[in-house]
Amino acid sequence: MSTLAPSTTDLTSRLDRQVPAVEVRDLRKTFRRRDRKAGRFARKRAWPALADVTFTIARGECVAILGQNGSGKSTLVRLLSTLLINDGGEARVFGHDVDREASTIRRLVNRVSVEASFFKKMSASENLSYAARFYGMTPRQTRTAVPEILGQVGFPPERRGESMENLSRGMQQKVALARALLTSPVLLLLDEPTTGLDPRSKLEVQGFIRQVRAEHDATILLCTHDMAEAETLADRVGLLDRGRLLFLEPVEDVKRRFDVETLEQAFFAATGREFVAEEGDSEDDEYREVFG
Amino acid sequence: MSEFALETRNQLVGLFGIVERNVYLTKRYFLWDIAFMVWTIANTLTIVFIARAAHVPPAKENTLATILLVGATIWAFLGIIFEFMTETVAWERWEGTIEYTFMAPLSRLVHLFGQGAFAVLYGLIRATILFFAVAAFIGIHTPNANYSAALALLALASVSFIGVGIMTSVLPLISPEKGAQLGFVCQGVMLVVSGVYYPVSVMPEWMQWIAKISPATYALRGCRNSIVYGTGLVWADVWPLLIIAVLATPIGLAIFRVGERHAKRHGKLKRAG
Numbered sequence: 001m002s003t004l005a006p007s008t009t010d011l012t013s014r015l016d017r018q019v020p021a022v023e024v025r026d027l028r029k030t031f032r033r034r035d036r037k038a039g040r041f042a043r044k045r046a047w048p049a050l051a052d053v054t055f056t057i058a059r060g061e062c063v064a065i066l067g068q069n070g071s072g073k074s075t076l077v078r079l080l081s082t083l084l085i086n087d088g089g090e091a092r093v094f095g096h097d098v099d100r101e102a103s104t105i106r107r108l109v110n111r112v113s114v115e116a117s118f119f120k121k122m123s124a125s126e127n128l129s130y131a132a133r134f135y136g137m138t139p140r141q142t143r144t145a146v147p148e149i150l151g152q153v154g155f156p157p158e159r160r161g162e163s164m165e166n167l168s169r170g171m172q173q174k175v176a177l178a179r180a181l182l183t184s185p186v187l188l189l190l191d192e193p194t195t196g197l198d199p200r201s202k203l204e205v206q207g208f209i210r211q212v213r214a215e216h217d218a219t220i221l222l223c224t225h226d227m228a229e230a231e232t233l234a235d236r237v238g239l240l241d242r243g244r245l246l247f248l249e250p251v252e253d254v255k256r257r258f259d260v261e262t263l264e265q266a267f268f269a270a271t272g273r274e275f276v277a278e279e280g281d282s283e284d285d286e287y288r289e290v291f292g
Numbered sequence: 293m294s295e296f297a298l299e300t301r302n303q304l305v306g307l308f309g310i311v312e313r314n315v316y317l318t319k320r321y322f323l324w325d326i327a328f329m330v331w332t333i334a335n336t337l338t339i340v341f342i343a344r345a346a347h348v349p350p351a352k353e354n355t356l357a358t359i360l361l362v363g364a365t366i367w368a369f370l371g372i373i374f375e376f377m378t379e380t381v382a383w384e385r386w387e388g389t390i391e392y393t394f395m396a397p398l399s400r401l402v403h404l405f406g407q408g409a410f411a412v413l414y415g416l417i418r419a420t421i422l423f424f425a426v427a428a429f430i431g432i433h434t435p436n437a438n439y440s441a442a443l444a445l446l447a448l449a450s451v452s453f454i455g456v457g458i459m460t461s462v463l464p465l466i467s468p469e470k471g472a473q474l475g476f477v478c479q480g481v482m483l484v485v486s487g488v489y490y491p492v493s494v495m496p497e498w499m500q501w502i503a504k505i506s507p508a509t510y511a512l513r514g515c516r517n518s519i520v521y522g523t524g525l526v527w528a529d530v531w532p533l534l535i536i537a538v539l540a541t542p543i544g545l546a547i548f549r550v551g552e553r554h555a556k557r558h559g560k561l562k563r564a565g
Contacts, residue, residue: 085556126316
């Protein structure tokens with residue numbers, strides 16, 4: 001990446017390489033929701049989205065967290081990106097506490113979610129410039145950095161000025177990846193980045209994630225329900241089920257541990273249930289689950 | 293560059309980003325803005341025509357029409373500020389960008405102040421167009437008007453309005469469904485107690501006490517006197533505005549922080565209303 005957000009470069013150079021990129025210990029998050037069957041005025045009951053989750057990700061590592069819709073993947077990503085406050089336990093990003101040192105973490109982290117969220121009337125270039133300003137990139141810097149990063153994700157140059165609402169889902173997701181990388185994050189949180197994409201766009205996005213790993217000093221946490229994607233991209237694979245992290249190991253170790261040949265079989269062995277990879281907006285599904 | 297200087301530079305670039313984004317969006321919705329402007333002018337005319345119906349001598353009618361026009365213009369100006377401030381959250385939630393903005397390393401003060409700064413600039417342009425369009429339509433004469441004093445007073449009051457706007461911008465975080473509308477309730481209440489079309493003295497005493505802490509009271513009184521009678525900046529209007537300006541932004545920011553933590557604790561940041 002040739003153009004970096006100035007503040008991020010400075011912070012990155014000061015990071016202790018020995019400190020894990022992510023350290024999560026006994027992390028808990030509970031939402032309260034009404035039981036749909038009990039009626040509108042029923043008391044809300046606790047709904048654990050994350051229950052005592054503990055894991056560590058080393059700097060430069062790519063870790064995939066697998067889980068069905070509503071398993072807690074998006075909640076985990078939101079906690080690490082300072083968008084939620086945990087109820088218990090702790091989470092640290094490069095040694096910084098996600099709640100108490102949120103402003104430091106925000107310079108180090110960026111995220112791509114299942115929904116490519118943009119100002120729909122603004123163009124790809126305008127949306128990226130807007131996002132880059134928050135990381136201290138001036139108009140002069142974005143004038144070169146935006147076309148460069150869009151070129152890297154394979155975005156057609158002639159469509160840079162087109163409103164986002166006119167772009168396909170795959171195109172929008174490429175712009176979302178470009179937005180995340182434009183700010184040169186050292187921790188990249190990918191929350192179902194390929195969900196809902198056609199096979200070709202999916203392969204392109206996956207190829208770009210590989211490229212980022214190869215060329216960029218980034219740690220990647222990939223949350224997905226695509227087992228093949230997790231297997232091909234990640235160094236270690238974890239399974240989050242109903243808020244609990246059942247394991248986080250290299251794929252071969254997982255298969256050996258459960259004496260199975262595929263991750264689907266491992267899921268069945270670990271939970272006693274079939275893995276149902278639902279296509280669609282898992283993030284919102286999770287919210288619907290939580291808020292009912 | 294020292295760490296402080298670098299951080300200050302980054303925050304200023306971020307503030308520019310907020311203003312720049314609003315410029316982009318205003319350009320995209322320009323025709324809608326014209327339609328909204330027509331509605332605002334029509335709405336103001338319905339108020340200012342009351343002066344014609346009063347059947348008073350022409351000079352008195354002109355003064356009454358000017359007083360009503362100043363009130364309606366400040367109502368419209370304040371409406372723009374409150375609209376932009378409450379949309380800080382509501383609009384971004386609708387577009388789905390709110391999480392990206394809230395996880396960016398931009399201080400909340402700069403974020404909200406950037407939104408307010410654009411609102412003030414945009415509101416001033418619209419208020420100026422509104423004032424002169426209606427004045428020309430009705431045939432209002434303002435030979436004694438001291439527009440620079442009125443503008444200076446409005447600019448000073450704008451700092452307080454941004455502060456109050458920050459307080460209301462938290463409402464969509466607490467109630468995604470109805471929060472934005474509550475912002476307009478606050479706008480209406482503020483103007484009612486501030487004597488938008490009448491002197492504060494005609495209100496019940498308890499309302500007059502509330503009027504004392506409303507920045508709109510001093511903005512309305514000062515602008516009215518400057519435009520109708522040509523009074524310049526009067527210290528009695530300036531000092532309360534200075535005090536309210538100093539207090540309103542930190543209080544607004546503190547309230548917003550509480551609302552933001554509430555939303556983050558209960559997962560309400562993303563929820564579509």
